[in-house]
Amino acid sequence: MPEMPEVETVRRSLIAQVKGRKITHVEIRYPDLITGDVDQFVEFVTGATISDVGRRAKFLLIHLDNGYTIISHLRMEGKYRISADPSAIDKHSHAIFxxxxxxxxIYNDVRKFGRMQLWNTDELSENKSLKKLGPEPxxxxxxxQNLKPRxxxxxxDIKTVLLDQSVMSGLGNIYVDEVLWQVKLHPETPANHLSDEDIxxxxxxxxxxxxxxxAAGGSSIRTYVDATGHKGNMQNNLKVYGKEGTxxxxxxxxxxxxxxGGRGTHFCPKCQVVK
DNA sequence: CCTATTCCCTGAAGGC
DNA sequence: TGCCTTCAGGGAATAG
Structure with missing residues (x-):
């Protein structure tokens, strides 16, 4: 599942392959992928050149030279793939640029959770999704100073709070479990019980x-690969996520x-204490 | 303002 | 060519 390091890895692999390229045609096969008017999305993206690829927390920002930016969230399974091979397109390919x-x-998303929307680049800070994001690592x-009051x-419980993107952004279910193990905090510790040192x-x-x-190119826990199809290595560095019973x-x-909070949560019951 | 719940989706895995 | 249930879960929307 793409969290901040995975999205950053996608961004880097994407930028190397598409920066400066003109989008000559857009096909949206799953209209619900697009938040907002699909026809308008296609109209404004077609003919534009990708000037840069940025990121805010887990949101990819595909900047176009016509003043618009594609805000793209991969959610659980979204992935980009750059290829001239028609076999790279399958039933899970929902947008083809x-x-x-x-x-x-090609944007692929087996679970169809990911979303894209077009926004004025100059007004990104006013976008509803981006506006509410807390500081990112x-x-x-x-x-x-910024994080303590938030x-x-x-x-x-602290786990739910750290997953709340309006408190701080970028961490998802994997990295939150890892961070809480690193700092020896039980995931169910009430957030307001934390000491300054904990924060x-x-x-x-x-x-x-x-x-x-x-640095590891992300965690390939389930199906994650970057825009060149490469897996990451961070899954080999995880201490608790998916390690139940070990x-x-x-x-x-x-x-x-x-x-x-409804999320699978992995922790050490001895060295992670409730406060 | 706050918290809790539901919904969106499909494929893998497990029980029988 | 087995069928059914459970699970994976980020963020938006909704309810209280």
């Missing part, structure tokens, strides 16, 4: 996990899996 070099930028806004005003540790661990994830790398206690 033909490029001026004969390649196609590795950014200058990701500071103790976290502490909640009395829900500081969460910030540092989030930065570190995102750094490691990006020994905690720190204390040897068996990792357990529970549900927190």
């Amino acid at each position: 033909t490029l001026d070099n004969g390649q196609k930028m 590795l950014s200058t806004e990701f500071t103790f 976290i502490m005003r909640h009395h829900k 500081q540790k969460i910030i540092e661990a989030s930065n570190q996990e995102m750094d490691k994830g990006i 020994p905690c790398p720190r204390c040897g206690t068996e990792i357990v899996k529970i549900k927190v």
